[in-house]
Amino acid sequence: MNVDIIFKIAAVGILIAVINQVLQKAGREEMAMMTTLTGIVIVLLMVVSLINQLFNSVKSIFRLY
Amino acid sequence: MNIMQITAIGLIAALLVMIIKQQRPDIALVITLAAGAVLFILLLGNIKTIAVTVENMAQKANLDSIYLTTVLKVIGIAYIAEFGSQICKDSGEGAIASKIELGGKVLIMILALPVVTALMEAVLKILP
Numbered sequence: 001m002n003v004d005i006i007f008k009i010a011a012v013g014i015l016i017a018v019i020n021q022v023l024q025k026a027g028r029e030e031m032a033m034m035t036t037l038t039g040i041v042i043v044l045l046m047v048v049s050l051i052n053q054l055f056n057s058v059k060s061i062f063r064l065y
Numbered sequence: 066m067n068i069m070q071i072t073a074i075g076l077i078a079a080l081l082v083m084i085i086k087q088q089r090p091d092i093a094l095v096i097t098l099a100a101g102a103v104l105f106i107l108l109l110g111n112i113k114t115i116a117v118t119v120e121n122m123a124q125k126a127n128l129d130s131i132y133l134t135t136v137l138k139v140i141g142i143a144y145i146a147e148f149g150s151q152i153c154k155d156s157g158e159g160a161i162a163s164k165i166e167l168g169g170k171v172l173i174m175i176l177a178l179p180v181v182t183a184l185m186e187a188v189l190k191i192l193p
Contacts, residue, residue, distance in 0.1 A: 003074055003103055007081075009096050013085040016092065017089050020088070039089075043092055046099075054106055057106065057109050058105075058144065059141075061141070062141025062144075
């Protein structure tokens with residue numbers, strides 16, 4: 001059901017890599033660094049909810065309160 | 066949730082990781098994390114039914130439920146610790162991975178203590 005999150009993360013990753021290259025070629029090193037950081041933050045936010053769901057379901061199944 | 070779907074998801078995730086690993090190794094790690102989580106979430110329904118049936122059998126055999134819950138807890142801790150340490154190993158952090166495994170072992174030992182003490186008392190009662 002939430003299989004598409006993997007593809008979203010991959011898409012964001014590829015996008016960041018491309019933007020990074022373009023900005024570096026354009027000579028804007030600091031902009032490239034900024035976009036990389038924002039991209040990583042976006043990706044982490046996506047994964048945090050998934051990991052939260054995983055840990056909650058494991059907690060409920062294995063009674064790990 | 067048949068095996069073909071699971072294998073397909075795993076292979077696609079591995080391919081995506083390979084693509085992104087050169088430029089952005091950190092995002093590649095996040096993809097492995099997401100793929101591991103998704104695959105396990107897909108399997109949760111089956112694991113739940115297994116756990117419930119095993120518990121019903123234990124109830125019928127009027128086994129003390131403390132032992133079964135301990136076993137389930139140990140399995141849960143082992144799984145989470147292994148999940149974390151594998152991801153750390155993939156990202157090259159062997160030291161952190163071994164610390165996570167150490168934490169898992171200690172917590173499992175803590176859980177197993179009451180069972181072990183109960184066993185010891187039972188054995189001592191039997192001995193003359």
